[in-house]
Amino acid sequence: MEVVIAGAGAMGLLIGSYLAESGISVSFLTRREGQAIALRDHGVTRVQNDLESTFRVHAFSDLLLAPKNALWILAVKSKDLSDLVKQLEKSKSLGHLMFIQNGLRHYDLGRSTSIPSVSVASLTHGAGKIDDRTVSHNGVGMMSIAELKGSQRYSSQLSKANSPSFPILYQQDALQMLLKKALINCCINPLTTILELKNGDLLTNGPAHQLMEVIYDELATGYPEVLKTLPFSEVEVVCRKTADNRSSMLTDRYNGVPMEIDTIISAIVEGYEETMPTLKAFETLLKAIDEREDDA
Amino acid sequence: MEVVIAGAGAMGLLIGSYLAESGISVSFLTRREGQAIALRDHGVTRVQNDLESTFRVHAFSDLLLAPKNALWILAVKSKDLSDLVKQLEKSKSLGHLMFIQNGLRHYDLGRSTSIPSVSVASLTHGAGKIDDRTVSHNGVGMMSIAELKGSQRYSSQLSKANSPSFPILYQQDALQMLLKKALINCCINPLTTILELKNGDLLTNGPAHQLMEVIYDELATGYPEVLKTLPFSEVEVVCRKTADNRSSMLTDRYNGVPMEIDTIISAIVEGYEETMPTLKAFETLLKAIDEREDDA
Structure with a gap:
């Protein structure tokens, strides 16, 4: 199972750390090559209370280096979303898109894209970015996932990372x-x-x-x-x-x-x-x- | 003509400076004796643009030292008003009360006091307190005055200070x-x-x-x-x-x-x-x- 996380802000790093911990192969697509290097060389570190854990990940700043047929978790800002989706549509190399943005602005974007398999996730975790490769987990919440189109085949693979610190729940109604x-x-x-x-x-x-x-x-x-x-x-x-x-x-x-x-x-x-x-x-x-x- | 200004914040100092400039005898009632000393020894200074002018004033922190039969301008905070009015009612030494507070909370207080002659004023000047005896005049506005009860005999004497930098206007309807x-x-x-x-x-x-x-x-x-x-x-x-x-x-x-x-x-x-x-x-x-x- 390959997961690419586009955007390595607080929420991207948090998700990446839990997926990597569960054995899923995680890659980050970053805007800056410097951040990709830091993640490649030192992994992603999660800090919770006094506990620090580090996990190996892949990272790149060039979309063309992404693994094929992966599940893409789009963790960029809302305003950067439509450009990214356009690039991904062109590249035709991905298996599944998952949006984790706030709000509803991406709902129509997800439904209208030519990419056949799309889901949305909603996270209520508290997280803070400490540096390019380190995130603090400040409040355990929930990752709720619902399909927008296509099957649950891709996104259900994330359930491997389901744990008391990172609960994952599948929902029926994405809009709701x-x-x-x-x-x-x-x-x-x-x-x-x-x-x-x-x-x-x-x-x-x-x-x-x-x-x-x-x-x-x-x-x-x-x-x-x-x-x-x-x-x-x-x-x-x-x-x-x-x-x-x-x-x-x-x-x-x-x-x-x-x-x-x-x-x-x-x-x-x-x-x-x-x-x-x-x-x-x-x-x-x-x-x-x-x-x-x-x-x- | 004797005027006592109770409260030497920005607006009290500003009014005091203009009244003193016009030749009216101005006293300040301050909370702290230190401020009274500063005002007594060095006068009140008004700064406008690059111009500084200083005027002699009287000042005291003990209400019993106030001149008799004066026009009192109450320039204290709204919350300190009712205590002050009670003290003045007891002292029975004053001629006229004038409120300059924001809002309407003092309207009923002014009408119900046993002091027979009361007016309200509304100021739109910009002023900033620089130190205990110095005020900056940051925007020329208007001093509007209206009687609440009694005659205009007292408050009309302030018109002596009427000038382009300190316009005074008498209004008919206090509430309005x-x-x-x-x-x-x-x-x-x-x-x-x-x-x-x-x-x-x-x-x-x-x-x-x-x-x-x-x-x-x-x-x-x-x-x-x-x-x-x-x-x-x-x-x-x-x-x-x-x-x-x-x-x-x-x-x-x-x-x-x-x-x-x-x-x-x-x-x-x-x-x-x-x-x-x-x-x-x-x-x-x-x-x-x-x-x-x-x-x-």
Whole structure:
């Protein structure tokens, strides 16, 4: 079983470490050759509490060096996704695509690509990139996988890596699964980013917790069916499990890279501006922060 | 003509400097004797552009030392107001009270006090406290004055200080005047504080400007009559005149003192939570920021 992980950020490295640990052959496609060299020479290292484990992986920065017929896990930023998919369509060398991005923007991309076998995954782990080849696992979550098209033949092979530290669950309804993750992100990411709070602070800071509930209630106006399967307490559990983490959006803000406002918020708010005024305001506040930081 | 200014923050010092310049006898009541000594020994200094002017003033930290029958301008924080008014009621030595606070919380206090002559003033100047006796005048605004009860006999004496740098305007309707100032504050203070922007940035940061308009439109649902006399362009003019200033709320945030959320926002939002969801969300965001900064 060959897996290629395109993008070696926190989530890519985390997944890669668990797959490699389970004996799956893992390759990283990186943007910089320097990172590929580091991964090739020293492997991927995962840090959890005081435990450090290192696993051998392959790595390359040139797509043409990728193994044929592999399962590709696309762990790049949403904005880089459509270019990458175009390249992969051209190369005609891959077996299966798996998207792990936030939001829903890639849902249509996955369904419309000429690649016949595609799945989506949604991860709730907490992870932080320490350096080019080292990731910290800060909160055990879940990897949920659902097929978009084709069979489960490819993605089911990942279940080899299923473990208490890295639970993998196969879901039936990809859209429902993505929406659920997206709604959790809408409750956590904008607030933590505007207020510069860690995820766990949303449980202890009274007014922030109150706003998280306001957002949750607003989401119910647009996605009542999904929220039936996502009680507010489940959102709180995610905050608790990743209490010491910064949300992906706040991490982007601190790193001075554009935040995924469009992917995480706009895709959810679109068409519901009237019934989601608070989330809409958060979207605009974050755009203002992005614009302010561009000036700085 | 004797004027006592209780509270020697930015706005107290600014008013004091202009009144003293016009020949009015000005005394400051300060909380700390150290500040009273500085003001007594060296006067109040106003800095505008490259110009520095210093004026002699009286100052004391003990209320019993105040001149009798004076016009008192209360320039303390809203939260310290009711204690101060109680002390003044007891001392029975003053001629007239003038409130200059943000918001409307002092409106009932002013009407219900046993002191027979009371007015309110609303200032749109930009000012920054440099040290205990020095203030910078960062944007020429207006001092609007309206009687709450009693005659205009006392407050009209301030018109002596009326000048192009310190225009004074007498208004008929105190409530209307306070509301107008309060609504301007609601457009500017919460946004600049959440986003850490200067007032002028609300004109140049696209998404922030958009949110200022959202707040303005929300205010129209509760205060349509006042907004008829306050076009959005007038709010923009205030931003422009005080472009380089930090709002009073952001200044409080940076100084680590509690922000006047209750005075500036809650008093306006009360009863209109349904039609002012964005302003309500800003109120809660600011409370979350206050709580976060308490922890830090």
